[in-house]
Amino acid sequence: MAMAALRPALRGMCVHLRCQLLLHAHLDVPRAPLHLSPPASAGHNKWSKVKNIKGPKDAARSRLFMKFAMMIRLAVKDGGANPEFNQHLANVIEQCRAKNMPKASIEAAIKGTDKSNASVYSLYEARGPGGSSLLIEVLTDNSTRSHQAIKHILGKNGGSMCNGARHNFERKGVVLAAAEDHEKSMVPLERALELAIEAGAEDVRDTEDEERPLLQFVCDVSSVHSVRESLSALGVQTVSASLEYVPCTMAQLSDADLQLASRLIELLNDSQDVLRVYDNIEAQSEQD
Structure with a gap:
């Protein structure tokens, strides 16, 4: 033992x-x-x-493309619609292409940004199952709606809003x-x-x-x-x-809590205003 x-x-x-x-073998180059x-x-x-x-592939792809469109809008709002001068946008477009998002959908997301100028970016801090930490990126035109929806999902699935998660x-x-x-x-x-x-x-x-x-x-x-x-x-x-x-700080979860966390993050990602969910989760070490 x-x-x-x-x-x-x-x-x-x-x-x-x-x-x-x-590292010592590469001391001639500072790293x-x-x-x-x-x-x-x-x-x-x-x-x-x-x-x-994931669930059915068609539904998963649809959700993925929706999130990419949100990421495109955020990148355009931050740095303009020309990827040659907006590296953030260029990176997002590359991710879209890597997942085979149709070119027409990418272009539509870029052109549609002007129509969504009311959208606001927010970062919510939350606690998940097993004491895990979550950061939830949101792009929304209705902050009250988004806050209520996220709070409801967390409360029904073993999570809660909290301060301090960002420190992890x-x-x-x-x-x-x-x-x-x-x-x-x-x-x-x-x-x-x-x-x-x-x-x-x-x-x-x-x-x-x-x-x-x-x-x-x-x-x-x-x-x-x-x-x-x-x-x-x-x-x-x-x-x-x-x-x-x-x-930078990990939370080790049991198999039961891993399943709860997976379900919670899936529901958060399905929420219409959620851009991305970050977590600090890893599986609990197995002991002999």
Whole structure:
């Protein structure tokens, strides 16, 4: 039992040592500290599998495209309708294309922004099942309606509005890339670490969406484009680059709470004004 309890710590020490060895091998290039924690990553992967279970594909695609249209409107409001001069918009359009959103729908969302000038962006803080933290991005033309709808969903599904959830997240640049190389083989951990260091990322972890496994490279918000360009130059197939809220403090949930959290986040995402939901959830470590 004592050895079983030590395994997660020993795995973390081994990976930390590999990170340090790789960092010393690249001392000629100044980089931000890099870290990857396998025990957390394992729990994160299990959570990714739970929350990425979707309903009918047509309904899921429809919801996804609706959220993309909201993201486009927000990007246009912030920086204009020309993606050549609005990098935020260019990033969103790229995400839309990666998910095969029709070109006509993208253009309609851009042109329709002027008609939705009354929309206001808000960020709600909430507590979820098992003491987890949630950040809920909203774009709405009726803040009262949105607040009431979100409060109702939280209250009926083991959550509540709360202050302080934001402290469990950091605003970061995130570059998603294929976790497979050109030969369809999974990129080994050591190689992922090397790529992160060479590209100037701070962190790398394995994750997945509903379609495939991915590598998530995390960096400073000011470095997201240079990191992406560096990864592409290194032969990595990047999927998207964006600014996101990345958890810095994780909440470990039991299987029962994972299911409750998955249902809560699904309902929040289905709410008409919700743009995106961030969480700090990972699966509880299994003990022998």
